[in-house]
Amino acid sequence: MSLSLIARSIGASATLKLNETFSILKAKGEPVIHLGGGEPKSKAPIDAITAISSHLNSGEVRYAPVDGSIDMKKAIIRYTRENYNRKVEPEHVIASSGAKQALMVALQAILDPQDEVIFPTPYWVSYPEMVKLCGAIPIPVTPEDGTFTPRLKDIEQNYTSYTKAIIINSPNNPSGAVYPESFIRDIVKFAEEKSLYLIMDDIYHKLVFGNTDMPNPYDYVTDFSENSKLIIINGVSKAYAMTGFRIGWAVANKNLIEVMANIQGHQTSGTSILLQKAAIGAINGVQTSVESLRTTLENNRKVLVQQIKAFEGLHLIEPKGTFYAFVDFSSYDKDSTRLSNFLLEKVRVLTMPGVEFGMEGYLRLSYCGSIKDIIEGIERIKWALDPNSPNELYIGERKLVRDWN
Numbered sequence: 001m002s003l004s005l006i007a008r009s010i011g012a013s014a015t016l017k018l019n020e021t022f023s024i025l026k027a028k029g030e031p032v033i034h035l036g037g038g039e040p041k042s043k044a045p046i047d048a049i050t051a052i053s054s055h056l057n058s059g060e061v062r063y064a065p066v067d068g069s070i071d072m073k074k075a076i077i078r079y080t081r082e083n084y085n086r087k088v089e090p091e092h093v094i095a096s097s098g099a100k101q102a103l104m105v106a107l108q109a110i111l112d113p114q115d116e117v118i119f120p121t122p123y124w125v126s127y128p129e130m131v132k133l134c135g136a137i138p139i140p141v142t143p144e145d146g147t148f149t150p151r152l153k154d155i156e157q158n159y160t161s162y163t164k165a166i167i168i169n170s171p172n173n174p175s176g177a178v179y180p181e182s183f184i185r186d187i188v189k190f191a192e193e194k195s196l197y198l199i200m201d202d203i204y205h206k207l208v209f210g211n212t213d214m215p216n217p218y219d220y221v222t223d224f225s226e227n228s229k230l231i232i233i234n235g236v237s238k239a240y241a242m243t244g245f246r247i248g249w250a251v252a253n254k255n256l257i258e259v260m261a262n263i264q265g266h267q268t269s270g271t272s273i274l275l276q277k278a279a280i281g282a283i284n285g286v287q288t289s290v291e292s293l294r295t296t297l298e299n300n301r302k303v304l305v306q307q308i309k310a311f312e313g314l315h316l317i318e319p320k321g322t323f324y325a326f327v328d329f330s331s332y333d334k335d336s337t338r339l340s341n342f343l344l345e346k347v348r349v350l351t352m353p354g355v356e357f358g359m360e361g362y363l364r365l366s367y368c369g370s371i372k373d374i375i376e377g378i379e380r381i382k383w384a385l386d387p388n389s390p391n392e393l394y395i396g397e398r399k400l401v402r403d404w405n
């Protein structure tokens with residue numbers, strides 16, 4: 001089979017693949033616990049459901065404008081004003097099939113082959129592959145001080161004449177780190193100074209805990225003209241628990257949005273009008289579900305952090321947002337894929353290998369599921385890894401016997 005060079009360089013999404021494995025095991029009746037999930041378990045807001053149902057009942061489900069319906073754009077404009085204190089016009093926004101497509105189309109609109117795109121490690125699994133899909137080169141940058149918080153000098157050291165863009169994802173998947181105001185200020189200034197595109201993947205920005213502040217990049221922008229290279233990515237997937245609705249968006253300068261719409265027009269056309277109706281319902285409707293999800297996640301985080309702290313040999317930098325914790329398991333196994341496979345095979349707990357996020361020795365554990373699953377999942381992992389554990393463990397009726405050291 002002859003495949004393109006680019007196609008051959010693209011790996012499957014590890015997270016989606018493991019989700020599939022989970023579904024298969026679950027369907028077979030295996031007592032598997034998903035600590036690798038990437039979506040909240042709550043229901044979509046009632047306003048989303050009402051809005052989509054009434055449009056569906058009309059029986060008229062037609063093509064939508066490529067860059068989003070007028071009402072969708074109005075909802076995004078409102079969201080941007082309320083959350084970023086920034087007034088934008090309809091020509092500054094595009095709705096896409098998830099934040100994923102908004103990101104992909106933005107990258108396709110700005111990258112030429114051999115361009116370089118910098119992003120901090122650990123990173124969301126799709127960034128390197130998306131950059132490669134454009135024929136460009138991903139440049140992951142690991143903070144040198146061993147934290148999950150990048151510093152400007154880490155980025156500066158990797159800047160070359162080929163650098164075209166920087167992607168920043170805070171709160172971060174997989175670490176849950178919220179980058180400090182000083183870094184956001186520095187990176188906005190640096191990108192403006194070097195005339196780089198700055199893509200802020202803000203998909204988790206409403207899911208932050210305690211008194212953590214979410215810095216607003218617009219506070220540091222000096223160029224508000226149509227030459228601005230700031231791109232804000234967002235969507236309803238995480239905060240509104242609407243992952244399956246596939247609505248995300250980008251806010252950027254008018255020229256770029258026009259080019260992104262041209263590209264999207266040949267890929268998928270406008271994202272489904274039904275799903276846009278649901279997203280509009282969620283954004284314009286009552287916001288209590290977001291706060292209730294945030295509180296639930298904050299509580300789940302507390303439980304997970306307690307469990308990890310009581311687990312000798314693990315190291316965790318406490319997440320400040322999202323629903324992920326990136327835990328250092330290297331004292332047990334430095335090969336995260338091997339460890340993740342081992343845990344799935346032996347105790348039926350699904351975790352995401354850190355190497356997929358650019359850091360070996362770590363596992364990403366999600367706390368978007370139930371507290372029962374978090375507690376039992378960690379207990380099973382502990383039983384599997386701690387050589388001092390009793391020889392047997394019961395999962396329901398099933399007896400597991402340690403036949404490894």
Ligand SMILES: Cc1ncc(COP(=O)(O)O)c(C=O)c1O
Binds near residue numbers: 099124169201246248
């Ligand atoms: C950092 C990050 N960006 C973007 C996305 C994609 O979001 P969506 O489901 O809206 O495409 C995800 C989903 O996991 C993510 O974690």
